[in-house]
Amino acid sequence: MMENILSILIFFPLVAAFVIFLFLRGGKTTMWATFIATIIELILTIPLMTSFDKTTAAMQFVEKADWIPALGVQYYVGVDGISILMIFLTTLLTAIAVLGSFTYIQKRQREFYLALLVLETGMVGVFLALDFFLFYIFWEAMLIPMYLIIGVWGGKRRIYAAVKFFLFTLAGSVLMMLAIIALFFKHGEITGVYTFDIMAITAQAVKYTAGFQTIIFLAFFLGFAIKVPMFPVHTWLPDAHVEAPTAGSVILAGVLLKMGTYGFLRFCLPITPAASISFMPFVAILSVIAIVYGALVAMVQSDVKKLVAYSSVSHMGFVTLGIYAINQAGIEGGILQMFNHGIITGALFLLIGAIYERTHTREISEYGGIAASVPMFATIFLIFTMGSIGLPGMGAFIGEFLVLVGAFEAFSDYAIIAASGVIFAAVYMLWMYQRVLYESLNKRWENLKDMNLREIIYIMPLLIIVFWVGIYPETFTSYMHESVRHLVEQVFSAGVAMK
Template sequence: MSSFPYLSTTIGVPLAGVAAIAVLPKGRAALARPIALLASLVSLGFAIAAAVAFKNGGPRFQLAEKYAWIPTFHIDYAVAVDGVALVLILMTAVLVPVVILASWHDTETPQDSPAESKRSVRSFFALLLALETLMLGVFAATDIFLFYVIFEATLIPAYFLIGSFGGARRSYAAVKFLLYNLLGGLLMLAAVIGLYVVGTRSAVGGTFNFETLSKAVASGNLNIASGTEKWLFLGFFVAFAVKAPLWPFHTWLPDAASEATPGTAVLLVGVLDKIGTFGMLRFCLELFPHASHYFTPLVLVLAVISTIYGALLAIGQTDMMRLIAYTSVSHFGLITIGVFALTARGEVGATLYMVNHGLSTGALFLLAGFMVSRRRSASIDAYGGVQKVAPLLAGTFLVTGLSSLALPGLSSFVSEFLVLVGTFEKYPVAAIIATTSIVLAALYILWLYQRTMTGPVAKPVEGFRDLNPRELAVIGPLLALIIALGFVPSILTNYINPAVNQIPAQVQITNQAPHGAGQDSVAQANGSGQ
């Protein structure tokens, strides 16, 4: 148990911000913006403090807190982090203040028509903070029932952020987002209950504690019949595949991301969707190892299709926001391939990819949002020659785009390298096919840049202003992290490696890389990273 409640404080500060915004007098609604920014920055400070307090080489789960919640069913408020959860919490804590600053004037900018009434400033920023609380909580939860409750609760603020503050088709996008994810959540609920029942019939007893159950699985004390394990695996996996989203469960994402405000899209794609791939890595592999091996060929087929299909659809888009959303479908396919490669290198790469994707794609969404706010159009054909009138905007867009296509020296390269190397160790055909997505990524990113930034200056672009100080403050930290993690990925892999090297040991993954292999591969990918 941690002497200071780092995790609860990190999770609770944004919730306190929601309460502060809720009690603002009607005439002081504008104060919601600085309150939200301050709360998110304080939460980031505690997340960094938690990372400092975390001891590499110590127990896998640290900074633990546990309090009885529903004793009758052995349900607890239990939070703790390993290296994988910790880096995702840090990513979330970094992105939220960036999104809040980027969204400073979003409630003042009508998206349907000039006559549309202004949206509630208090509601918008309170919803952002509420979503942050839930996203931080879901990564920290070590009680499976608590995880499920928060997993489902994230839908509430996300639904209202899309449906109340999005574009012309926001209602359709919000309902589609909700229905897809609710269906997946119901399947997961059935699996959670089934897992509890299985536990009550074994020596483990009825419990939702993840550490207890995963150790029981590894030791053989939790005997799950083969057929039952497969059904339980599917209940969890489908819920996570919808959340990620993985083909063919992906169709809600382009609509939600293109209709939401750019800041909301960053949280949807950069953080919320990572709950799906995080859940696959933590729950599917460790609780259902035999079923994971059984379904791995099927999952890899879906992931490879997702990778290629998402890239091809991105190439064909005429809307910037939808294009970026489809690139994420492709990236999530690669992350899933890394998870189910069942090698240490693949899983280190997948975890690192989750963070790097959040940074690079988040920056792309925000920069595209800055362009849309100036031009009032997301159509790629509405732009041209932006680099001549707004060189900073074009330059930062190019760097983030190059990171998204995994240019060596930028953060995503090391992630893709580890995923593909780790996959090639066991599934070379899948790795080779997935590698073609790198070529496709170059096509859609460079094509997007060429159409919007180069060539003659389109007449509506002539009056474009370049990035202002607030926008530079938004993009600057993300660019700094993209470059820093490209050259020094060990900032994160020092946390990820110990946790990932314990996961294969528990689920008995064959062809396991020796301890530190993920770090060795990082060094091979980028010699200056160490």
């Protein structure tokens, strides 16, 4: 089984969707079948993680076969210390998102759950693909189900949000495709072998001229920056989050945003090392702007979901800052913060969705004093609020600390400004929590029902992980040590060789 574990992980959700489509008609039976399928997918990641060799930076569980030999296209997949946590995050959040959607998806239930399963195949495929052609197919495959999830099951302005999401992401995809084609021909020109093999193309990075690297870097960077999203190409995110159903917001914030930062790690740094080093200050400036700007805009939001959406712009700024510090601490902090952000922000969107189901409003001004009616909700919401701030003992503290250590080593001036983001986060998150849960009681919410068993079940794994990462982060960082060390050496050795 371990010989084909990656293919099973990629295609099991798609097979499950096909079986459900053929044999199940009822919405509820589809709902439970989808949940069981996503739980099986999550369970399949356990042997992957327990069998993973943490002492090597090499790709593991590799599967490789010719697909379209005439075009140099292969079915080529593998996993390393950079991608393995993203696989676990994807399968975990997808299962939780399905369980969390049981009560609010009333129309076209069957189609909704089929879309989630197809989306999961695309997400897992992106993190495992080692052939550019295969990667691009999975990248585009994600776009369609998420567009449908927002556009069909979203809020009042769902069509506007879905189209904006689609157009922004498509624009980035076109630039990325042009960069891939250019690399395909450049590799053929250098070696005489035309291939989309990511590892082979990366191995030739030292032979790419500075001008060529700059063009490729900018094409990739803009494509991935839109996905993160970085300032100033972030404007699609708040609209998409506000209009998306809860499951869509959880997947969007928890996994899809990580596709952009993963692209920086897998493509920009190793394939264009000299350009990446040259653009370090530029990316650092954009990251710091995102940290501060996202926090300031979050402070003035009246919609609690939009507040959390803008907080994602700020938090992902820390991730890009750590990655482009291009050192061990910064990149490890960035990867860990990608994971932490998925857990914490995913949980916040689940909690906001749970209270929205009861009140049918997300306006902060319409809440107030509900903590007495929903003490369990208030306690868990407080924990994840503190987690978002980066309270010591919780996961985000470790991630942000590593990012800032790496940033101080690379560019101390920017790191000092970035550190202010922690203070801003405390301001907007605690102020939001105070206005929603405390102050004067809105009489409309006197009889609110607290969290039920299903809601407690789906939030508990995220709660455990937040403290697990905060108390013993080595469980998670141990996967990435060798891969990050190799990546940093790869970037600087290639960059210096070119000079």
